[in-house]
Amino acid sequence: MGEIFGNLWDGAVFALSLWNILAILIGYAIGIIAGAIPGVMAVTAMVLILPYTFTLEPLFAIAMLMGIYKGGAYAGSITATLFNIPGTPEAAATALDSYPMFKQGMQKRSLEIALWASVFGGTVSNFLLVFTAPPLAEVALRLGPSEIAALILFSLTAVITLLGDSRMDIWKGFISITLGLMLATVGLDNMSASRRYVFGIEDLDNGVPFVLTIIALLALSEVFIQAEKVGGFTLGEAASAVSKIIPYTWKQRWLDLKICLKDLIRSSLIGSLLGALPGIGATTAAFVCYGEARRSAKKNARFGDGDPRGIAAPEAGNNAVAASSLIPLVTLGIPGSVAAAVMYGAFMIQGMIPGPMLMMEHPEIIYGLFVLLIVTDFLGAFVIALPFISVVQKIFKNLNYSLFFPGVVVCCVVGVYAEEFNVFNLRIFLALGFVGYIMRKMGMSIPPFILAFILGPILERNTRTALLLSNGSPMIFLQSPITLGLLILAAVALGWSLWRKTRGGKSVLEVPEEFKH
Template sequence: MGEIFGHLWEGAVYALSLWNLLAIVVGYFVGIVAGAIPGVMAVTAMVLILPYTFTLEPLFAISLLMGIYKGGAYAGSITATLFNIPGTPEAAATALDSYPMFKQGMQRRSLEIALWASLIGGTVSNLLLVFTAPPLSEVALRLGPAEIAALILFSLTAVITLLGDSRMDIWKGFISITMGLMLAMVGLDNMSASRRYVFGVEDLDNGVPFVLTIIALLALSEVFMQAERVGTFTLGDATDAVTKIIPYSWKQRWQDLKICAKDLIRSSLVGSLLGALPGIGATTAAFVCYGEARRSAKKNARFGNGDPRGIAAPEAGNNAVAASSLIPLVTLGIPGSVAAAVMYGAFMIQGMIPGPMLMMEHPEIIYGLFVLLIVTDFLGAFVVALPFISVVQKIFKNLDYALFFPGVIVCCVVGVYAEEFNVFNLRIFLVLGFVGYIMRKMGMSIPPFILAFILGPILERNTRTALLLNNGSPTIFVQSPVALALIILAVAALGWSLWRKAHGGKSVLDVPDQFKH
């Protein structure tokens, strides 16, 4: 414990500079704006900015991206409250009670409850990351290639089993992950240097660029989807007139804190746990926490009609995911979410490979990141979010989407070209953007595709290394108790999920379909 505090002090000395704090503020502001715009989300802003971090200092770049992520995690509740249009999928759970509260004239109350819940959930998750990452890294160092390959297989299987309420949804998830793994194999074989799936195109020898893939699948495909609705979609049309605005007193703030205290603690812990499991994400955490708050409430609760616990629980839960999704990243090198996958890219750009050795080789960077995570929640909430609440309604009510989305496309193209200054990458970008658009239209989930694309090379490398260590025999996966247990769990989870949904059972974590994509 004393060693952790010592590293935290060193990280604080290294990280708490004026420039890093400025990066947090700027990032948090960008995240709030992006997260509050339906269909854009903070992850889109992160992938747009990622190519420009090549020339930045490591902690400055990571501070900027984490500020965007944290700001976006809260921002979805803004338009969910003001217009009943969630800025992010996870904010859909918040809208169930925040919009009714707004219609009752309690706009400030709803937005502040969401903000304080975000702050508490994020802080709890930050502390769990700080105190669990070091011992988990030591455990991870003892894992061999067979165990790591089995762990990644289990992670990908877990993602499939949590998608949808039918067997068709599971098969769509399986196809999405398979496509991601296939795309990851394009280029030169990392062990034999032979060409694979390049079809004679030398530009593909180095594989499909990571940043390009994320921008195309997340940003460009979403722009295509939103372009279909630009002619009819305006936030102003969704706003009901509120004739009376009720002030939010300090006495009411204290009462809300006492009412929500139990749900805040429980949701923060549940969100942190779910966030640490690769592939589950903030949307699942938000709905699980909302459902648990509603289940444990008394019969006279006003859930669905403006109950403060219906705002606090999902917001604490989905914000707790932000830091805990970094736990598998810094300990195992496995991104816990799409946003963590973008952070994975940021580390790689800075010449640092996420995984158990990261804490050994760059402790000042990692513990500096931990300190900045804690600072981000407080600095963002008090310096950016609170002042922003007063002016946010006017900003988003007058936003011109017909001009906004072309601007997003320009940023995408510039970011993709700036990565390698290769015109051929723009062609791949357009193709993958169209593929992502088709996947969305077919109801297929994009995040599993991205996670499989990122984890594919790690899975292949560790699987082949394990086989080489055992003279090509797959029995190494049976000889290792950890690997065998993970493989059995993966098969059992997939089989149980198929059986459950074949008999009319709901999704394991009961998340509505429209919020999973």
């Protein structure tokens, strides 16, 4: 424990510079704007910024991306409250009570409850990350190639089995993963350096670039999806419905804290635990927390009609996911969510590979990151979010989507081009963007594809190293108790979810259909 505090102090000395704090504030502001715009998520903004981080200082770049991530996690609740249109899918649970509260003239109360709940959930999750990451990283260092390969297989299986709502979803999820693994094999073989699936094109020797792939699959495919909804957003009408505005007094703030405290603590813990599991995501956490708050409330609660707990619980839950989803990344080097995958990319761009080795060899970087995470919630809330609340309504009433989305495409293309200054990459980018669109139309999930694409080379390297160590015998995967345990867990998880769907059982992590990615 003492060592953790010592490392935290070193991290603070290393990371808390004026520039890094500025990076957090810039990032938080970008995240708030991106997260509040319906159809654009904080991850999209992270992806757009990613290629430009090449030239930045490592911690400045990572601090900015974290600011975007945290800002975006809160910002979805802004348009959910003011227009009943969730800026991010996870804010849909918040809208159930924040919009009714707004309609009663309590706009400030609703937005502030969401903000403080976000800070509370984020802070609990940050401390969970700080205190669980070091022991987990020590365990991770003792894992051999077969254990790492089994761990990756288990993570990928968990992503699918926890989220699939039907057997069809499960199979589509696995196909998505396999296609991601296949795409990762394009380029030079990482053990023999011979070419694979390059069709004589030299530009493909280094494989399909990582940044290009996630921008295409997340941002460009989203623009294609949004092109279907032209004329679908009408932000102005909903906001003009309220005439009276009731001030939010300090007495009311204190009362709200007393009412919500139990739900804040419970939701922060639920969100942190769900976030640490690969693939769960903030949307599921928000709905689970909302459901729990509603279930535990007394009969006279006003859920659905502006109950403060209906805002505090999902907001604390979905913000708690933000930091805890970094636990698999910093301890095992396995990104558990798309945002964590983008952070993984940011580390790689800076020449660092996140995981237990980085934590042991450069603790100041990882602990500096932890300190910045803790600071981000408070600084972002006080310096950026609170002043932003007062001007937000005007900004989003006047947003022109018909100019905004073409502008996003230009930013994507310029970002991809700037990575290697290669026009050929733009063609791959376009093709992958369309593949992403088709996959989404087919009901195939994109996040598992991206996670598999990132983890593919690590899975291949460890699988082949394990087989080399055992002279080609696959029995090596059954000899270590950890490997065997993880493979059994993956098989049991798959079998259990298929059985549950056969029996027609509903997932406990239920999210309404319209809010799924």
